[in-house]
Amino acid sequence: DGGITQSPKYLFRKEGQNVTLSCEQNLNHDAMYWYRQDPGQGLRLIYYSQIVNDFQKGDIAEGYSVSREKKESFPLTVTSAQKNPTAFYLCASSLLTGGQPQHFGDGTRLSIL
Amino acid sequence: GDSVTQMEGPVTLSEEAFLTINCTYTATGYPSLFWYVQYPGEGLQLLLKATKADDKGSNKGFEATYRKETTSFHLEKGSVQVSDSAVYFCALTSSNDYKLSFGAGTTVTVRA
Numbered sequence: 504d505g506g507i508t509q510s511p512k513y514l515f516r517k518e519g520q521n522v523t524l525s526c527e528q529n530l531n532h533d534a535m536y537w538y539r540q541d542p543g544q545g546l547r548l549i550y551y552s553q554i555v556n557d558f559q560k561g562d563i564a565e566g567y568s569v570s571r572e573k574k575e576s577f578p579l580t581v582t583s584a585q586k587n588p589t590a591f592y593l594c595a596s597s598l599l600t601g602g603q604p605q606h607f608g609d610g611t612r613l614s615i616l
Numbered sequence: 617g618d619s620v621t622q623m624e625g626p627v628t629l630s631e632e633a634f635l636t637i638n639c640t641y642t643a644t645g646y647p648s649l650f651w652y653v654q655y656p657g658e659g660l661q662l663l664l665k666a667t668k669a670d671d672k673g674s675n676k677g678f679e680a681t682y683r684k685e686t687t688s689f690h691l692e693k694g695s696v697q698v699s700d701s702a703v704y705f706c707a708l709t710s711s712n713d714y715k716l717s718f719g720a721g722t723t724v725t726v727r728a
Contacts, residue, residue, distance in 0.1 A: 509659075
């Protein structure tokens with residue numbers, strides 16, 4: 504079955520550490536996205552990419568970095584510069600054609616030790 | 617820019633009650649409209665969609681009609697179940713874009 508796989512499901516970070524969240528899709532979608540969701544809040548866009556080796560900042564990119572070396576993969580690094588990283592992180596993908604829905608993974612919950 | 621305004625929650629209902637969640641939007645052109653559902657601890661799942669005016673999206677007993685004259689896409693279900701307890705997001709994307717604009721989400725709790 505086609506879909507989006509995020510790993511790990513739960514992740515713990517010590518102060519001052521960088522951590523990387525994995526996102527893989529086998530839907531053959533060109534566009535991929537990372538969102539942050541805080542408790543009781545909506546989704547905020549961190550980064551998005553429409554093609555390999557290219558990506559753009561979303562609304563809250565500070566303290567995060569991404570790469571897009573393969574079409575299927577879009578890992579997110581939460582750096583030590585992100586002062587409040589505790590959140591639920593969602594990865595999504597879509598076709599580049601206008602008017603299409605996005606497909607989401609099951610999310611990674613990041614907590615600070 | 618594009619934006620979505622959703623009815624604020626939380627909403628608490630008894631089983632078999634009627635559910636309505638209001639959603640209005642602002643967009644240029646002719647957007648596609650979506651409702652997503654998020655169950656506790658999970659990602660978002662596409663619940664239904666509509667791509668042009670007067671289209672009705674439906675799935676799992678939920679319905680929403682794309683009303684261009686009122687710029688609305690309200691979600692309805694005639695008889696809710698406990699298993700419908702979730703967060704519901706309204707979203708849109710313009711015909712010339714691929715990024716989604718989301719509403720803030722509405723938390724629905726259904727009690728037995």
